[in-house]
Amino acid sequence: MNRKLSLLLILLILFRVNAQTEKENNEEKDSLYIHEVENVQTPLKILHAEPLYIDLIRDLGARKGEKEWNIGLGLVDNNKFDRYEALVEYEWAPIDRLGLEVELPFTMYSSSDSPGSKLNGIKLAAQYTFLVSEQYNTSLALGYIHEFEITEFDHYGKGKFFTGNVFNPFLVAAKRWGSNFHSLIYTGPVVVSHFDSHHTDTSWQINTNFHYMITGTRNFIGVEFNKSIAASDFDMTIRPQMRVGITDNVMVGIVTGIPIKRENDRFSSFLRLIYEPKHKK
Template structure:
């Protein structure tokens, strides 16, 4: 069961890559064919997309993220590096490596029990294909899949297997532009985790919604992202007010604040994302 599920998840992600490589035929004609329609949608900053909806071939982006979360008895510092690119029109691929470092705080009386171990979280491979771009309704929709190969805690990596499991997350994205400057988006799908050495699968379901206001004649925006995860009859919800600022044509910074609706597991958090798009040109 474990091997079958592992292979199916891995093959699903790689199939997108294989399809891209087989169909990305160089254009040898002197006159380039017109690009397919792409609508401008505001992308959430915490749970971001694999690539812009309706991405054009050749687009690429580097992200460097850092954040801190107060998890009651300990603080979690998260860091990530990710690379996104579009090998063909409307197909986005991503590789990401997230890292978590934990420190105790003054509220924790048993730090050796409550504080998790530092770890490189996973190797994350993802793909997203935009199957609908509708100009009349200013709407784009995409299907995607994320496969994360979960790594062992750093203090156990010498005596345990490097990989402790994998997570499979198929998802649907739907985005709509309202008028000239208002944007909404929903990102939803199940998360299935297979922990090696344990019987059964852990499942949860996430619904992430966002609404943004894009400053006219710019790529700057302000907005609210709402992350909801349901597992075992319990739902965690975090409100994330955010803003994106353009530093220059290909460089932006995202600033996010996390406010949990219930404070059973965590308190306030912050997150910053540096976004670099090599070769970006203003349309």
């Protein structure tokens, strides 16, 4: 009996030691990855998880020479017809902490009685990280997106090619809690000006994000809460998501959209392919 009890105690001790060792290894992996991002290069940059649907112009605290290509594909289940979304996006940092972006977003429909398919517009954007705090693991940035809206494919050559402008200044605040937990707020007004009607539509975007980054990797799981407020109307879509690294510089993001009101759109899905060419350190 004493031998069995001694054996059980030894197994419990070994299990505890193994669990403690695994925990220390995970913490070491996190520390090494965070160190690689934040401390190996200059200037200082805090590692933050970037949302996948309403993404940033460039990493917060971007370093000169960073660049990234994105290809996105989405499907929205509308009450009357399906809507297909696609985008091609290039972003880069010409100087430290400044990110620039060019994006071409497309919308296509599955039904002949739906709105016309089109290249939505040409989006140009800039984002500057004006605060990077190592003490609080926090970054703050200001940005601006300008979109030149374009008419439907069927109307090319039949009227104005550009149909309006979209003005979108925004603020980003992000904080990492410990090694794995990340939070981010992205907010600002969106003003749409239509050339034909000389009418403007204004709404306010408030996007809150929470992510958990898997130990020692760039993989994460998380959720976006994309909220839009316009006059007395409030809409919110909850977007659970995950990002998985395929190679050192290729990642895939998978997003599901769940609207809290099914006025027009129902469930949606979105896939983002991310390619980061290596840059000189």
